[in-house]
Every structure is written in C-alpha cells, then in structure tokens.
Amino acid sequence: MRHPLRPIEGTPLHTTFLNRQALHLRPDPARVIVRPFKPATEPRDLNPTDKTRANHIVERVLNLDAEEAARQLADVLENFAGRHRNLLETFELRADEMEQALAAHCRFTSVQRQLIGAYFMNEYSFEASALFNPSIVSHPDQSGTPAGSLRFILSLRAVGEGHVSSLTFRTGTIASDGSIDVEPTVRLASSPQIRHLVPGPIGDEVELAFRPDHDISERVIFPVTASQSHGIEDARFVEFTDGGRKTYYATYTAYQGTAIRSELIETGDFISFRMSPLHGTAARNKGMALFPRRIDGKFAMIARQDNENLYLVYSDDLYRWEGGQVLLKPQFPWEFVQIGNCGSPIELEEGWLLLTHGVGPVRKYSIGAALLDKCDPSKVLARSSEPLLRPEPSEREGYVPNVVYTCGAIAHNDRIILPYAVSDTYSHFATMKVSALLQAMS
Structure with a gap:
C-alpha cells in the first residue's frame, strides 16, 4: 500500500510539483x-x-x-x-x-x-464572459512536429450573453522541455452544419460538421438540442483506443435551464461530431469521465452521482451507465464539502493517475490526485492529502472567486501538462514532473 501523497522535505506540496507557465487564455468579446x-x-x-x-x-x-x-x-x-x-x-x-x-x-x-x-x-459574442474549464488531448495530426514535441488540441468552455456555454477549441505544441505554445485564434468564428438530427425518448442525437478548410480555432459548437439549450458545459475529452482504432470522446453536461444530464460527444478528426444522450442512473449528474481504454472488456467511467463522492462505473454499452461503486469520499479538510474528477484518468506505468477537485472552506476549489491500480481501478494505491494546485493570490478574483479547475490533463515525456481554469474566468497552464509526483507517492 502506498502512502498518501506528501511534500518532499517539508516543502508545501503545491509549490513542489507545479511549474506555472507564463501563458494565459482570456475571453475575447470580439469573437x-x-x-x-x-x-x-x-x-x-x-x-x-x-x-x-x-x-x-x-x-x-x-x-x-x-x-x-x-x-x-x-x-x-x-x-x-x-x-x-x-x-x-x-x-x-x-x-x-x-x-x-x-x-x-x-x-x-x-x-x-x-x-x-x-x-x-x-x-x-460566445466568449464575452469567460473562457475556462479546459481539457487537452493529442492532435490527430502530428505531421511536422519536432522530435520530442507533441501537438495538442485544447477544448474550452466559452460563456457569453445570458450565461450560455458553448464549446470552442485551440491548438498548440508541448516542446521537449515541457514549455507550451498555444497558436493564436483566427479572426472569424463559425457554427457547424447540422447534418442529422434524430429525436429520441430521452434526448436527440445530432451529427454536426464543420468545413475542413476552417481553422480549428474558428469552430464553435453552440447548443443545438432542447436538453442543451442553456449550455454545453465542461467537456472532458479523452483519446480512446479500442482495437487499434482511436476515437476522441468527451462527456459533457447538457444544461436545459432547470435540469442537467450527462451526454457524449465523439469525433475522429474534430471536423465531424456526433452528440448523444447518455442513459442510466449513473448518467443523471455531471462530472463523468471516461477511461481511455476498456478494462477487462468493459467501458469504465469515473462519475459522481450524489454530488459528494466519486464512483467507479462499468458498462458493456458506451451509452448506458448504471449503478457503480464508491471509489473516493471526502477525507481531507480541503475537500470536506465534495470531491469530483478533473478529467479522464491518465495511464502511467505505475497505475491510473486520477486528478480530482475538492471543495473546502468558503467554497474554495483545489486540485488533488489519486493513483488507482492499473488492472483493478477500484483499488486506490495513493491519494493526495494536500492539494497539488490551489488558487494563488493572483488567481482568486473572477466570476467565481477562489476556484481552480480542469477538465483534463495529459502526460507527455516525463511531465503532466495541466491546463486549468481560474475563477471561472480564464485559463492557465502548469506542468508537473511525473517522477517527483511518483516519488512522493511511493
């Protein structure tokens, strides 16, 4: 059994592991x-x-x-x-x-x-108010990328007039030394064509397509169905591998104005997308995150059905999720109010690295981590007793004060690349050395 994540030589944990990048993504009302x-x-x-x-x-x-x-x-x-x-x-x-x-x-x-x-x-103006809650995946096209570097796609939640959330994208590169560059957006923005819409008993299934010659930063997925009418929130993208085939999935919260539910978006190229409702008792709340591959032949999710704890849920069907077992409960003071996931688990040699968020006093959001067994994710091998990331004094002001939050990180070379939101207003980046993180967890 591993010990809880702890600081090295008495140094505060959140300063030991994090290297904040000099990079900020702020909302632009001109878009x-x-x-x-x-x-x-x-x-x-x-x-x-x-x-x-x-x-x-x-x-x-x-x-x-x-x-x-x-x-x-x-x-x-x-x-x-x-x-x-x-x-x-x-x-x-x-x-x-x-x-x-x-x-x-x-x-x-x-x-x-x-x-x-x-x-x-x-x-x-789709991002007039906020540009936050990012997730990151590798770009399907890595041609021309320098050796040791990785091209990525960043998804972001954009909020405009009436607090309606939509989904927008950026591209960038992680250099071999861990430095991050995000490409500037193009001047224009556009919505996709609705190719197909199939009404269903609990929600519509929609197929969307952008023009391939439009830059990815131009593409905006605005609410299409009644269940999404007040927002597409907090997409947690993951690169999913199944039988050698790679598909990008994202769970997101569809907000109807008075009710929420989890839905799924899938794409292979970030040009064409399919959006589908998720079924079952485990899909009634927000904050679901899909593992990047099957486990023992089943799909697996981290979910939070009860607004307080994290659950591990399995399914034979990607679209129906029932039941689940409690995986993590609030344990430490910084997460006494509730915990949730911060994106899909990241597969390391040592196990599944699950980033979590915890809510503490004065509704302060921080980011922590847990390490799950690779063969049996219900086994928790380690857990952070202190946050990896908490709001710094310069990060406490915004639409929702005292919040840092992410919808997904990525591992590259020897680092965890962590895009995160600041006070539900803008987005920032930090990196962590995997070796330091695992050394503290051993």
Missing part, C-alpha cells in the same frame, strides 16, 4: 458568431393565421419598394463585412425557416429573402 433571432415566439410554434411580431417584421420588409430593400441589404452587408463567412448564404437559410413558419402564401424575392434573414439573425 462572434451569428445565431437565429427569435422575437416573442419560436417560429416552429407559430400558427400561420396568427399575427405575431415575426409576421409584422416580415410584412414591413415586404412593404419596402425594391430599391429601398436593396439599399437596406447593401447597408447590412457593408456594416458586417469581414465579421462572418458567407453572410448572404446564412441569411438565405434563415429566410427558408421564416418562409416555412410564417405564411405559406408569402414568397420572397432574392433581396427580400436575404434582408428578412438578416432581421432574424443576431451576433453572439
């Missing part, structure tokens, strides 16, 4: 997408015989003479030039929805269609 604007009543709920605000807007546009309509459209295009891709095409698609929903007898000219589409769109 915008266009979203449907729905005045008063959702178009799908409209009765064509009723007069609503939407009908009134359409009628006002149709009453413009051709010259004035063209002038108004030109003004819109000039005003928003360079801010979005394919605005006219976007307006046309939105006009299709309005034409079907509002009045069957109305048929729009090309200019009227585009102008009506513009009136039923609005810009949304």
Whole structure:
C-alpha cells in the first residue's frame, strides 16, 4: 500500500510539483458568431393565421419598394463585412425557416429573402464572459512536429450573453522541455452544419460538421438540442483506443435551464461530431469521465452521482451507465464539502493517475490526485492529502472567486501538462514532473 501523497522535505506540496507557465487564455468579446433571432415566439410554434411580431417584421420588409430593400441589404452587408463567412448564404437559410413558419402564401424575392434573414439573425459574442474549464488531448495530426514535441488540441468552455456555454477549441505544441505554445485564434468564428438530427425518448442525437478548410480555432459548437439549450458545459475529452482504432470522446453536461444530464460527444478528426444522450442512473449528474481504454472488456467511467463522492462505473454499452461503486469520499479538510474528477484518468506505468477537485472552506476549489491500480481501478494505491494546485493570490478574483479547475490533463515525456481554469474566468497552464509526483507517492 502506498502512502498518501506528501511534500518532499517539508516543502508545501503545491509549490513542489507545479511549474506555472507564463501563458494565459482570456475571453475575447470580439469573437462572434451569428445565431437565429427569435422575437416573442419560436417560429416552429407559430400558427400561420396568427399575427405575431415575426409576421409584422416580415410584412414591413415586404412593404419596402425594391430599391429601398436593396439599399437596406447593401447597408447590412457593408456594416458586417469581414465579421462572418458567407453572410448572404446564412441569411438565405434563415429566410427558408421564416418562409416555412410564417405564411405559406408569402414568397420572397432574392433581396427580400436575404434582408428578412438578416432581421432574424443576431451576433453572439460566445466568449464575452469567460473562457475556462479546459481539457487537452493529442492532435490527430502530428505531421511536422519536432522530435520530442507533441501537438495538442485544447477544448474550452466559452460563456457569453445570458450565461450560455458553448464549446470552442485551440491548438498548440508541448516542446521537449515541457514549455507550451498555444497558436493564436483566427479572426472569424463559425457554427457547424447540422447534418442529422434524430429525436429520441430521452434526448436527440445530432451529427454536426464543420468545413475542413476552417481553422480549428474558428469552430464553435453552440447548443443545438432542447436538453442543451442553456449550455454545453465542461467537456472532458479523452483519446480512446479500442482495437487499434482511436476515437476522441468527451462527456459533457447538457444544461436545459432547470435540469442537467450527462451526454457524449465523439469525433475522429474534430471536423465531424456526433452528440448523444447518455442513459442510466449513473448518467443523471455531471462530472463523468471516461477511461481511455476498456478494462477487462468493459467501458469504465469515473462519475459522481450524489454530488459528494466519486464512483467507479462499468458498462458493456458506451451509452448506458448504471449503478457503480464508491471509489473516493471526502477525507481531507480541503475537500470536506465534495470531491469530483478533473478529467479522464491518465495511464502511467505505475497505475491510473486520477486528478480530482475538492471543495473546502468558503467554497474554495483545489486540485488533488489519486493513483488507482492499473488492472483493478477500484483499488486506490495513493491519494493526495494536500492539494497539488490551489488558487494563488493572483488567481482568486473572477466570476467565481477562489476556484481552480480542469477538465483534463495529459502526460507527455516525463511531465503532466495541466491546463486549468481560474475563477471561472480564464485559463492557465502548469506542468508537473511525473517522477517527483511518483516519488512522493511511493
């Protein structure tokens, strides 16, 4: 049995292991997408015989003479030039929805269609408020990466107007010496095309696709289904290997406004995505994290069904999760309120490294760790009695004070690369030497 994680030679644990990088990712309100604007009543709920605000807007546009309509459209295009891709095409698609929903007898000219589409769109600054709760995985394309380096994809939770969360991405490189570089974002941002949507008894399954020629930092996954309508929160991405095939999965919290549940997103290339609801008693809460491979032929998750403890859950079906056994309970003062996982377990030679978060006095969030047996993850080999990471004085201020949090780290060479959020506002990076961590755990 290993001893609890402890500091070396009396040095405070969180300063012994951590090397904070001089790198911050902050929200940028200038990054915008266009979203449907729905005045008063959702178009799908409209009765064509009723007069609503939407009908009134359409009628006002149709009453413009051709010259004035063209002038108004030109003004819109000039005003928003360079801010979005394919605005006219976007307006046309939105006009299709309005034409079907509002009045069957109305048929729009090309200019009227585009102008009506513009009136039923609005810009949304998707990361105006926060850019936080990151997770990190290796990039599927490592071509041209220097020896000893690793290209990665970082997922982040972006929050904008109305506290609606969406999913956005960055790419970067971990150098052989552990230094981290994140590529700058491109100027534009865009939403994916909905290729397929299948209604289900507990939720919809959706297939999305971005254009391959759009930079990954341009891609924004905004809520699509009713269960996600108020947010796609805290995606925990993991590179999953099964029979030699690699797939990127992420569990996330779908927030409907009054209820939450766990859902799953999967992709092989970060261009096409499938989003599916998770079933079962173990999928009713937030904070699920998938192991990066099967264990004894079964899928395995770390979950938190009761808002307090961590559970180990197995399933023959990636989409149904039932029951589970308690794995970790709050034990140390910094986690007395509750504990949760901080992303998928990381496979080391010595076992599964599970990063955890704990909530202590004055709702202070810190990050700790546990080491699980590689063959039987229900066996806890070691556990941190003190946090690895806690809010520094410079990291305590933000939307939610006194919080450090991550949705997933990665092992590269001899280091753990830990992206983490600061006070639910912006994101930062730290690294830890695996050897030092394991030495303290032995």
